[in-house]
Amino acid sequence: MSKQKLELTWIGKEKRPKLEPRILLEDPEKSYxxxxxxxxxxxxxxxxxxxxxxxxLKALEQEFSGKVKCVFIDPPYNTGSAFTHYDDGLEHSIWLGLMRDRxxxxxxLLAEDGSLWITIDDNEAHYLKVLCDEVFGRGNFIASIVWQKIYTTKNSAKHFSGMHDYLLVYAKNIEVWRRNDLERTAKQDDAYKNPDKDPRGPWKATPIHARNYYSKGLYSITSPSGRVIAGPPHGTYWRMSKDRFLELDADAQIWWGEKGDNTPSQKRFLSEVQGGVVPSTWWTYSEAGHNGEAKNEVRALGDGSEELFITPKPEKLLNRVLQIATNPGDLVLDSFAGSGTTGAVAHKMGRRWIMVELGEHCHTHIIPRLRKVIDGEDKxxxxxxxxxxxxxxFRYYRLAPSLIVNDRWGNSVINPEYNAAQLAEALTKLEGFTYAPSETRWWQHGHSSERDFIYVTTQNPSAEQLQALSDEVGAEQxxxxxxxAFHGVTAAxxxxxxxxxxxxxxxKMVLARCHWGRDDYSLNVSNLPMAEMEKAESVAPGNTAKNTKSRKAALANAGQGGLFGENE
Structure with a gap:
């Protein structure tokens, strides 16, 4: 009998997009x-x-793999009306497939000691948990945090008034991931008192009994008032041996109450408490903000954002996440930028950040918000x-258009929008090289090691030119x-x-590598990945000899050598 594994399955799980690793083009006018x-x-x-x-994300992979300390994403919760005409199974399948790919x-992209934080609601939380177990490994699950996003009950709710979202937290490698403690608050410190004027300062009484079995945890003790306590409360054990108890009592670290006859407890001194507070999995709105607070924050920007973003995340929530998961200078990524809260908070906290957003509000809302943060005008x-x-x-980038497009005959050709440098960078990336044009070696556009280089040209070098190039490269590289194309010699x-x-x-070298010409992998029904894949497979370039022959003829007529100009 063959071995089987426990896994979450869905319609189309086996189909994966062949993503094009695009280059990023900076727009200095939008950078700030x-x-x-x-x-x-x-x-x-x-x-x-x-x-x-x-x-x-695919475009970032080559440069940033293993370098991101924290990823925070607030993906679509799959509660919209995009799937009105599809059955529930297909709806979940599409959502799971899109999330799995990301x-x-x-x-x-995550560093070995990095972590992923995902906000999600009940609609997909449990599917997402199992999916993350599969991608990250169940052993790298850190916590499922409950965030109180609403502080008032909705009496109009049909069944229950939903008041929380989840934050699923995963480590890249839980063996090396380390959290930061949260800063102590004045309210937490106020819990420490000093009713007996202990010279060691304020303290808080903590129980010395617990349910965990302890072989030395059953014995009688006598209080200062003379009352004999036969043992710990029923079903529990003293948390220390009798000898240790007597040592603490002699050092005035046991509290018997003001009259000296209470069940004893141990003093925990404020001076001995660690510098921070261990984070819990229950985050109240007073600690981490709420949806109403987030709406007020975007409303204060004065750009109509509150109408665009229904459930933005408050800055206090991101502040709490980044306190736990990062240190100043660490790199934070948010690939569902929304209103730009992650970048704004990371910037204020001295973290480096990358945000990705497809909507036009990237220009109408996120950029103005970040400019206010940078100018110190966001109060x-x-x-x-x-x-x-x-x-x-920050620097503003847009994804370059697809490298391969169809010409008027339907043949695959290099996108004429690409200039010489962009083509060199794109092919360098596709081949797994680092794009780094040399100022002294005209043939060196990038490298994969100290001795391995790449050269990109739309010219057709002859045998003589290739010989000269080989001589200049040298035998050690x-x-x-x-x-x-190349003339006067075969590949062999x-x-x-x-x-x-x-x-x-x-x-030809890249035609079968990717799904070219696709710019939208979002949740739009018109871009369902399964339908798109089947369509792509049916018209994939190079499926027949006839297509190959016609494509070669079209390339010859298209004059691709002119992309760089006549004198390269």
């Missing part, structure tokens, strides 16, 4: 930074990315509690040459004559 430094710790290399978040890349949220006065900046002959060169043809 403070007019001067406010502190030496100002951070300027934050990133705001406009585009589909699945493609953006979670897998997020896991690769709301956590500004006062973290003493934020402005500074730093290797070069991948991506070109439109080239491999024998120039062992330090590897020749690949553009665009």
């Amino acid at each position: 930074h403070a007019k001067h430094r406010v502190t030496d710790g100002d951070i300027f290399d934050n990133r705001l990315i406009f585009g589909d978040n699945l493609l953006a 979670l897998e890349i997020i896991r690769r 709301g949220g956590i500004t006062e509690s973290v003493s934020w006065h402005g500074g730093g900046g 290797s070069l991948l040459v991506c070109c439109a 002959t080239a491999a024998e004559r120039w062992p330090n060169l590897t020749l690949k043809k553009i665009p």
